[in-house]
Amino acid sequence: MPKEPPVAVVRLENRPYGGYHNPHRADDDGFITSVGRGTPGGDYLRHYWHPFLLVSELKDLPIPVRLLGEDLVVFRDGSGRYGLLHRQCIHRGASLEYGIVAERGIRCSYHGWHFDVDGKVLDTPGEPPSSTIKEKFFQGAYKVREWQGLLFAYMGPAEDEPEFPIYDSTGYPIDNKVVPYRMNLPCNWVQIVENGCDPIHNAFLHAIVAGQQFSPVFKVLPQLDFPKTALGFLSMATRKVGDYVFIRAGEIGLPNFGQFPNGSNMANRESAAFRPWVTRWAVAVDDHNSFYIGFANVNSYNDPGGVIKPEEFGVDQFNFIGQTGDRPYAERQREPGDYDALVSQGAVANRKVEHLGTTDRGVVLFRRMLANAIREVQDGQKPAVPKLYGSGPVPTYAHELVVKVPPGVLLDDPKALAEFGYNAAQAFISSDHLVGAEREAAVQEKINALVRELTPSSATRTGEVS
Ligand code: FES
Ligand SMILES: [Fe+2]
Structure with missing residues (x-):
């Protein structure tokens, strides 16, 4: 895991018309700003629930969302459960934004693989009945919670999931x-x-x-x-x-x-x-x-x-x-x-x-x-x-x-x-x-x-x- 790099402070020239001598913008070191999986900041952020969509935005079709640098798709299945899955189907990568929402989960439109909201592969219809491929893999999935008209996602390790915080803010x-x-x-x-x-x-x-x-x-x-x-x-x-x-x-x-x-x-x-x-x-x-x-x-x-x-x-x-x-x-x-x-x-x-x-x-x-x-x-x-x-x-x-x-x-x-x-x-x-x-x-x-x-x-x- 990378450690925090030393802070390099850049000083501007203390003189009139000194633009030429001033430093060009050096890149931010990214320690507190990077959000991707495997970065220090990204791994930290993945210990919290984050809101990402208004409940009112989600109708009958899946919505592609990008969150913490990951491309995802969110949907509500026919039984009212929210799914937040990695957008690219684990079979051959078609986007699940074109998936067909099912009573349970979502079905990829390309070859019909069917995923539950927790990522479990329910069906691989093109494979022979004896195939065990669906037992071997999960589509990447994250938990979703609804609160105050917002959808929240938890994208960290399942074993580190914190309780969902109910803030007192609305208790007037x-x-x-x-x-x-x-x-x-x-x-x-x-x-x-x-x-x-x-x-x-x-x-x-x-x-x-x-x-x-x-x-x-x-x-x-x-x-x-x-x-x-x-x-x-x-x-x-x-x-x-x-x-x-x-x-x-x-x-x-x-x-x-x-x-x-x-x-x-x-x-x-x-x-x-x-x-x-x-x-x-x-x-x-x-x-x-x-x-x-x-x-x-x-x-x-x-x-x-x-x-x-x-x-x-x-x-x-x-x-x-x-x-x-x-x-x-x-x-x-x-x-x-x-x-x-x-x-x-x-x-x-x-x-x-x-x-x-x-x-x-x-x-x-x-x-x-x-x-x-x-x-x-x-x-x-x-x-x-x-x-x-x-x-x-x-x-x-x-x-x-x-x-x-x-x-x-x-x-x-x-x-x-x-x-x-x-x-x-x-x-x-x-x-x-x-x-x-x-x-x-x-x-x-x-x-x-x-x-x-x-x-x-x-x-x-x-x-x-x-
Ligand atoms: S790419 Fe999704 S089922 Fe083939
Ligand atoms: Fe302001």
Whole structure:
């Protein structure tokens, strides 16, 4: 198994008009970005369930899919079971996208070999009755699970299969409609996750530079923090907006799970969201292509006016500007979005020629955690899986808070502001042994206590110093 190569940092020339002297793009070393079977990153990713298709996409015909660099075909057989098989038939390689779906499994159209959803060869009709060829081989097959309108695949060794994680994200105490979507991005999956580890881009790409995409309060530069959670870490931004503190905490769960509040909060009244707007995964199609796949949570918090329509989401559809590449090129240049920023980093962003700053701490943290996890798998360990697998929903941590600052408290000091955001995040992290409304009540109580701690004593407020 190849080991992680030493990191070669390439420095740009520190001189004006120095283009000639600057290095050409050296290739990324692929340690964290390669997804194929037998690569360090690919073997690591094969220890997790990955969503790859909307249930609504699958009708009566098989669909060819490419996932983790493997060409596959997915179908639902006549008895309602999902099959995810290697696309090329093991007989002589015809594609099973032209297979005929059967009551049980699928039959290759070329010579009629018939495969069950687990890859078992049920029939080889051209062979003599005495033939034992069907007992000797299996078509490559992977397990499929359905959850929240998405199909998930497990593509690792059967003996390492983790329990399927049921996240608590959809467990709202209010009506919640789960609306799945899937977007194709022609770039490596790691840079998609890194976008979520980079909350400062919300100020620039989504408010200050490219256009007013998020609400105007995102123009306020935030304090950033990246507190660890059981899944990974929070990617959080804390802002002082007038009399309010506005905390927006997305979350990153290794390897490719993320949840985020939306960008519409005006931070002009108190509010609290204990659940995310979107739950999504950055799934590798191959080294150079990915899906952003997941679901939006449409409910009275995220959509108080009831204006969001489910049909605004789907395949290459998401109701926020700049998430796909199908806008006219000039429009994308005038007001680029996430898609344009991420894809323009290159099919595989070259991390050797970057110049990272203090606001890139989340990106650095993710890369370090990912590389460590890959090394652990190389060393024969199983990667960590979220706690509470199998014994209840997996607690998640994304949140959004707007808190009114008590009169007499300034919180304009960046350190004090950052500390308030960090402490609020700890309210979520430290209550992850509780579930549902109980957890929300505990978090709210801790937030209230934090605000009370901020409140100056009556003596100080009135100037009566004893
Ligand atoms: S190639 Fe599939 S049965 Fe021959
Ligand atoms: Fe973004």
